[in-house]
Amino acid sequence: MNMNYTAEELAFRDEVRAFLDEKLPADIAAKVKGFRRLSKEDHQRWQKILSEQGWYATHWPEEYGGVKWTPVQKHIWDEESCRYGVPRSIPFGVNMVAPVIIKFGNEEQKQRYLPRILSGKDWWCQGYSEPGAGSDLASLKTRAVRDGDHYIVNGQKTWTTLGQHANMIFCLVRTNTEVKAQEGISFLLIDMNTPGITVRPIITLDGEHEVNEVFFEDVKVPVENLVGEEDKGWTYAKYLLTYERTGLAGIGLSKAALQHLKELASRRLKNGRPLIEDSSFSQRIAKVEIDLMAAAISNLRIIASVEGGGVPGAESSMLKVRGTEIRQAINDLARRAIGPYAIPFVEEELDLDYEGDFLSDENAAPLAAQYFNNRKLSIFGGSNEIQKNIVSKMILGL
Amino acid sequence: MDFRLNEEQQMLQDTVARLVRGEYSFEKRLEFSESDLGFSEDFWKQLGELGLTAVPFPEELGGFGGTGVEVQSVMTELGRGLCIEPYLQSVVLGGGLISQAGNDQQKEQWLGGIASGETRAAVGLQEPQSFYDLNNVETRAEKSGDSYVLNGRKAVVIGGHCADVLVVSARTGGDSRDADGISLFLVPADADGLERRTYPTIDGARGCDLFLNDITVGADALLGEEGKASDIIEYQTGRAIAALCGEAVGVMEVACDLTLDYLKQRKQFGVPIGRFQVLQHRMVDMMSELEQARSMAILAASVADEPQSDERRRILAAAKNVIGRSGQFISEQGIQSHGGIGMTWEYNFAHYAKRLIMLNHQLGDDDFHLERYATLLQAS
Numbered sequence A: 001m002n003m004n005y006t007a008e009e010l011a012f013r014d015e016v017r018a019f020l021d022e023k024l025p026a027d028i029a030a031k032v033k034g035f036r037r038l039s040k041e042d043h044q045r046w047q048k049i050l051s052e053q054g055w056y057a058t059h060w061p062e063e064y065g066g067v068k069w070t071p072v073q074k075h076i077w078d079e080e081s082c083r084y085g086v087p088r089s090i091p092f093g094v095n096m097v098a099p100v101i102i103k104f105g106n107e108e109q110k111q112r113y114l115p116r117i118l119s120g121k122d123w124w125c126q127g128y129s130e131p132g133a134g135s136d137l138a139s140l141k142t143r144a145v146r147d148g149d150h151y152i153v154n155g156q157k158t159w160t161t162l163g164q165h166a167n168m169i170f171c172l173v174r175t176n177t178e179v180k181a182q183e184g185i186s187f188l189l190i191d192m193n194t195p196g197i198t199v200r201p202i203i204t205l206d207g208e209h210e211v212n213e214v215f216f217e218d219v220k221v222p223v224e225n226l227v228g229e230e231d232k233g234w235t236y237a238k239y240l241l242t243y244e245r246t247g248l249a250g251i252g253l254s255k256a257a258l259q260h261l262k263e264l265a266s267r268r269l270k271n272g273r274p275l276i277e278d279s280s281f282s283q284r285i286a287k288v289e290i291d292l293m294a295a296a297i298s299n300l301r302i303i304a305s306v307e308g309g310g311v312p313g314a315e316s317s318m319l320k321v322r323g324t325e326i327r328q329a330i331n332d333l334a335r336r337a338i339g340p341y342a343i344p345f346v347e348e349e350l351d352l353d354y355e356g357d358f359l360s361d362e363n364a365a366p367l368a369a370q371y372f373n374n375r376k377l378s379i380f381g382g383s384n385e386i387q388k389n390i391v392s393k394m395i396l397g398l
Numbered sequence B: 001m002d003f004r005l006n007e008e009q010q011m012l013q014d015t016v017a018r019l020v021r022g023e024y025s026f027e028k029r030l031e032f033s034e035s036d037l038g039f040s041e042d043f044w045k046q047l048g049e050l051g052l053t054a055v056p057f058p059e060e061l062g063g064f065g066g067t068g069v070e071v072q073s074v075m076t077e078l079g080r081g082l083c084i085e086p087y088l089q090s091v092v093l094g095g096g097l098i099s100q101a102g103n104d105q106q107k108e109q110w111l112g113g114i115a116s117g118e119t120r121a122a123v124g125l126q127e128p129q130s131f132y133d134l135n136n137v138e139t140r141a142e143k144s145g146d147s148y149v150l151n152g153r154k155a156v157v158i159g160g161h162c163a164d165v166l167v168v169s170a171r172t173g174g175d176s177r178d179a180d181g182i183s184l185f186l187v188p189a190d191a192d193g194l195e196r197r198t199y200p201t202i203d204g205a206r207g208c209d210l211f212l213n214d215i216t217v218g219a220d221a222l223l224g225e226e227g228k229a230s231d232i233i234e235y236q237t238g239r240a241i242a243a244l245c246g247e248a249v250g251v252m253e254v255a256c257d258l259t260l261d262y263l264k265q266r267k268q269f270g271v272p273i274g275r276f277q278v279l280q281h282r283m284v285d286m287m288s289e290l291e292q293a294r295s296m297a298i299l300a301a302s303v304a305d306e307p308q309s310d311e312r313r314r315i316l317a318a319a320k321n322v323i324g325r326s327g328q329f330i331s332e333q334g335i336q337s338h339g340g341i342g343m344t345w346e347y348n349f350a351h352y353a354k355r356l357i358m359l360n361h362q363l364g365d366d367d368f369h370l371e372r373y374a375t376l377l378q379a380s
Helices: A007-023 A026-033 A040-053 A071-084 A091-104 A107-119 A233-245 A251-267 A279-307 A315-337 A365-378 A384-394 B007-023 B026-034 B041-049 B068-080 B087-101 B104-116 B229-265 B277-304 B310-343 B348-359 B366-379
Strands: A124-127 A143-147 A150-157 A168-174 A185-191 A197-203 A209-222 B121-124 B140-144 B147-158 B165-171 B182-188 B194-200 B206-218
Touching: A007 A040, A007 A071, A026 A040, A071 A251, A071 A279, A091 A107, A091 A124, A091 A168, A091 A185, A091 A233, A124 A209, A143 A168, A150 A168, A150 A185, A168 A233, A185 A209, A185 A233, A251 A279, A251 A315, A279 A315, A279 B366, A315 A365, A315 A384, A365 B310, A365 B348, A384 B277, B007 B041, B007 B068, B026 B348, B068 B087, B068 B229, B068 B277, B087 B104, B087 B121, B087 B147, B087 B165, B087 B182, B087 B229, B121 B147, B140 B165, B147 B165, B147 B182, B165 B206, B182 B206, B182 B229, B229 B277, B229 B310, B229 B348, B277 B310, B310 B348, B310 B366
Parallel strands: A124 A168, B121 B165
Antiparallel strands: A143 A150, A150 A209, A168 A185, A197 A209, B140 B147, B147 B206, B165 B182, B194 B206
C-alpha cells in the first residue's frame, strides 16, 4: 500500500500550481470562491487560457488536441483547480458530446466539431430530459422523422443547463416507435439557430436563470448530424453518462466549500466569540470534514483502480450519493453560520463589482441562495435514488 | 382530554381560511411580493376589518382577548397561504411588547391602531453580532436630561420597512451580553436619525436593517422600566415562537399535500412514482414530521400566554427546535421527491420549501433552541 504521489505526480502538481498562479485571472477566481455569478464571457476567457495551455480537453486522445493525463493527474488538476477557484468547466461540449463523437462519430463530424469545441466557437448544451422523461429517460418522446436528407424534429426538452448561451445542442430523439423504448432512440446534433427552436428560461427557487426548456417545432436537421447509427442512441447516451457521473461527487468542490465555511465561521460571532469556537458548531463542521475525508479516500481508491486499468462501475454511483450529501451538508452549515442574515436576499451583492456596503459578511449574500440551488445536486446527473438502484442492482444483485 | 378547537376558535380559523383562499392565490402572492409595499395593503385591511389583527387584544380594543390558541389558528391559515403580511411582527410582537410593558398613555397611543391594523409596528431586537441571543445588545441609549439618545444598528427587522413605529432594544446599562440593562424604546418611523436599509427576503417578504444615528426620543418613548426589558422580550418572543409554530404547521401541511399529490400524479417507468417504496417511506416520514410539529405547536400554544416559568421556557424551546428540524426535513425531502420541478420558481412547492427553511432563521434556529433546552435542563 502506498498512498503518496510519485515524484512525477508531485512535479505535475507543481506545474499545475505554477500555471494557475500565473494564468488564472484574479477576478474570475474571486467570483468562484465567493460563489458569485460567472458570465458567459468569464467562462470563455478562461477556456481560451486553458486551450492555449493545451489543458482543456483532458478526456480526449492527443490526435484531436487532447492532453493525455492519467487518472491521478486528472485528480490533481481537479483538487488544485477547486482550491484555486477555477471555474467549473461547462462539460456539455468538451466532456460530454466530444467523447461520444470521438467514439461513435464519423471522421467528418470529428473534423467539424472537435476543433470548434477546443477553440470555444461552439457552446454545447444537452437535450436529454423531457417533462415526461426524467429518471425514466428512455421514455422520451421528442420525435425525429426522416424526410429525404433531413430529420424533422418535434418535441420538448427540459432542464437544459445554460442553454441560453448555447449555439449547439445534442439530443436524444425517438426515431422508431415500433420497438422497445431503448431501441428506438437516436443521437442528433442540432444547431440552435435552426428555425423552429425556442428556448424558454426556467427560473429556479433562488431566482437564478441557469436551466431552460427547449421546444422543437418542425425543426429540420440534416441527416449528417446523426451520430453513429439510427436507433442506437441509447448506447451512446449510456456511454456519455459514465463520463457525466465521474466528477459528480465533487470532492474538490466540497473541500473548497469547507474551507470557505471555516473562514466564514471564524469571522461570524456567537456569544462574542468566533462561531468556529462554539462547541456544537465546531462539532458539526468536524463531522462533515470527517465524512469528506472518508469520501476523498474512496474517490482516490476508484482513481487508483482506474489507473490500474479498471473501469469505474457502480462505485461511482455510491460516491455520487455521498459526495452530494456532503456538499449539501456544507451548504447547510454555511447558511446556518450567518444566522438571521440568511433571510435577506441582497441580490446586488452577488455581483463582484458591487461597491456598496455589505449588509453583513461580504460573502453572506449568496449563501442561502446557494443552499437552495444545490438541492439540485441530489437530483441531477441521475437522482440519488436512481444511483442507489444502480448500486443495488449492479453490486448487490438485488 | 380534547385537542379539538372549540366552536369559536374553529369559526375564527375558518374565517381566516376563507379569506386566504379567496384573496391569496399563488400568482397573487408573487404580485404582492414584488409590489412597492412588498405585501398586499388590501389584504392587510381585510385582516383588520374582520377583526383578525385584534385577536390577541382585549375586548375594549375590539379584540377577542385571544390567547396562544387563537393566534396560532390565524397563523396556521396565513402559513397555508404563505402570506407575507407582517402579522407576527406587528400584532404578536409589536402589540405584545407594548401591551406587556407599556404605560396607559403608550397603550392608548399605539394599541388601538395596531389592533385595527391602521398602525403597523415592527420590532428590532437582533443586531449584527447577536446571532440569536437577544440579550446581546450593543445599541446604546444615553440619557440626556429628559431624553434618550439612541445609537446602534438593529438587524433583519422583518416588516420594518413598512412599520409606523419600531420597538427597539437598546442598552441603558450593563455590558454587551448582560440581561440586565436592556431597555425598550418606541421609535416612530419618521424619527430624525433613523435610516432603514430595505431588502427583499429570500422567502418573498421584506425587511430592513435599522441604523440609529443619534436619534433623540423623549422619556415617554421608554417602554417599561429602564434596564428591565430582558424578561419582557423573552416572554413576548415566546409568544411569537408559539405563533411561528402555527405558521410552520400551515406551511408544512400544504408542502406535504403538494408532495403527496405529486407522488400520485407523476408517472415514470409506467407507474405513479408513489408506487416506489423508497418514496412511500419518505412521504410517511414527512407526515410523521408534520404530526410531531403539530403536537409541539399545540403544546406551545397552550403555554404561550401562561405566566413565565421554566416549564414554559422548556416547552417553547422544544417546540421551536422541533419545527426547525421538521421544517427542514419536509422542505428538503419534498424537493427531492418532486425532482427538478420542486426547485422551480413557477411551481408553488419551492416557495413553501423556502419559507420552511427561513422560519428556522427567525427567533432562533433548532441548534439555538437545543442548546437553550439543554441549559434549562442543567439548571433544573
